[in-house]
Amino acid sequence: MIIAGKRALITGIQGFTGRYMAAELKAVGYEVFGTGTQPSDEAGYFQVDLADGSALRDLLANIQPDVVVHLAALAFVGHGAADAFYRVNLIGTRHLLEAIAACGKVPDCVLLASSANVYGNASAGLLSEITAPAPANDYAVSKLAMEHMARLWHDRLPIVITRPFNYTGVGQAYSFLLPKIVAHFRQRAETIELGNLDISRDFSDVRAVVKAYRGLIEARPVGETVNVSSGTSHTLREIIDMCSAFTGHQLRVEVNPAFVRANEVKILCGDNSRLRELVRGWETPRLAETLSWMLSAE
Numbered sequence: 001m002i003i004a005g006k007r008a009l010i011t012g013i014q015g016f017t018g019r020y021m022a023a024e025l026k027a028v029g030y031e032v033f034g035t036g037t038q039p040s041d042e043a044g045y046f047q048v049d050l051a052d053g054s055a056l057r058d059l060l061a062n063i064q065p066d067v068v069v070h071l072a073a074l075a076f077v078g079h080g081a082a083d084a085f086y087r088v089n090l091i092g093t094r095h096l097l098e099a100i101a102a103c104g105k106v107p108d109c110v111l112l113a114s115s116a117n118v119y120g121n122a123s124a125g126l127l128s129e130i131t132a133p134a135p136a137n138d139y140a141v142s143k144l145a146m147e148h149m150a151r152l153w154h155d156r157l158p159i160v161i162t163r164p165f166n167y168t169g170v171g172q173a174y175s176f177l178l179p180k181i182v183a184h185f186r187q188r189a190e191t192i193e194l195g196n197l198d199i200s201r202d203f204s205d206v207r208a209v210v211k212a213y214r215g216l217i218e219a220r221p222v223g224e225t226v227n228v229s230s231g232t233s234h235t236l237r238e239i240i241d242m243c244s245a246f247t248g249h250q251l252r253v254e255v256n257p258a259f260v261r262a263n264e265v266k267i268l269c270g271d272n273s274r275l276r277e278l279v280r281g282w283e284t285p286r287l288a289e290t291l292s293w294m295l296s297a298e
Contacts, residue, residue: 003029006108009065010034011096012072013045016172017113017206021069024210033063035072050092053099060103067217068100068110074139075115085142093146097153109217110157116165116202116229118144121265128271129163129225136265147225158222162213165229165270168290169206170297178203178239182294184251185243191252195259197240200233202269205293208284215279229270230284242288246295 008025012018013034022032033044040047048055050072074088093112100110119127120134135141150159168178177194184192212228234242244250276282285293 005031006066007031007033007063008067008069009060009063010069010071011050012036012070014038014040015071016169017210018071019171020169020206020210021071021213024214025067025069028214030067033065035059050088050095053095056095056099057102060099064103064105066108068096068107069213069217070096070110070112073113073143082138085138086145089139089142090145090149094149097150097157097159101153101156106156107158109220109222110159111213111217112146112150112159112161113213114147114161114163114225115140115143116163116227116268116270117265118147118163119265119268121267126231126269126271127227129227129274137261154223158220160216160221160223161225162216163225163227163270164209165202165204165227165268167204167206167209167228168294170294172206177236178291179294181236181239181243182291185247185249186295188247188249189251191254193254193256193259194236195256195261197236197253197255199265200235200267200269202229202231202233203287203290204228204230204284205290208282212275212279212282215282216275219278221278224274226275226278227270227272228275229272230287231270231272232287233267233269234287239287239291242291243295246292 008030010018010021013022014036022034025032035046035048037049046059048059074084117140118133118135119131120136120140133144135144147161150161153159172179174180174183209228216226
């Protein structure tokens with residue numbers, strides 16, 4: 001589907017997902033605008049803090065977007081300042097929704113990125129959208145609170161909430177596990193310090209995630225919450241073995257107790273059947289393909 005004459009606003013456009021999301025929307029014809037907290041002279045970019053409700057209202061009134069993709073968030077679960085999760089992920093999102101509702105134009109779709117971390121240690125097996133959340137850390141609680149808050153706006157805005165499971169790709173920060181592992185293999189390091197090697201995660205490819213987001217914008221399942229996941233999980237041990245197979249390099253793993261969190265979510269694996277119903281033909285590459293892309297990136 002080619003879009004003509006439509007405007008999209010992406011919050012957090014300078015972030016890992018934001019850059020891929022911008023490219024995805026531009027490729028189908030959207031005029032893309034973005035916000036972030038760092039200065040930039042890039043066309044269509046605005047330095048606006050989600051804490052500044054007045055600035056957000058002015059910006060939304062000026063842009064009058066047809067689509068809003070809200071990616072801006074404090075996303076690193078290990079971040080030390082718990083209060084920041086709530087200021088950014090909950091209060092910041094409320095400021096944004098307030099600004100959208102006041103801008104004088106109802107968008108076609110407002111996509112809010114939540115997180116599969118809201119499921120916590122809810123249950124074993126595939127986690128579906130009807131699985132009862134059981135958040136196990138402040139990041140997850142802030143995202144679930146954001147979801148509940150957003151429901152207060154459902155009668156005024158066409159909101160779709162996504163719950164992405166883990167995803168990765170070229171350009172993701174080294175503070176995240178897979179980029180850290182990949183970097184050590186690319187450097188042919190002798191050792192790496194990790195936490196619990198037996199946690200199991202469902203990893204998608206960032207390129208597939210933004211295609212899912214675009215597909216949901218087009219499908220507009222307003223009022224729904226939709227998982228974005230591969231449906232397959234891998235332990236860190238398996239990921240290290242995959243990287244070893246690609247590179248021929250053996251990396252000695254040292255478990256650092258400081259990296260093992262007491263409230264660690266053991267298994268996260270998502271049921272993506274609703275996403276596949278809404279976005280026909282959606283697929284994500286196998287994790288081995290994504291790791292190969294990351295290991296061979298320039």
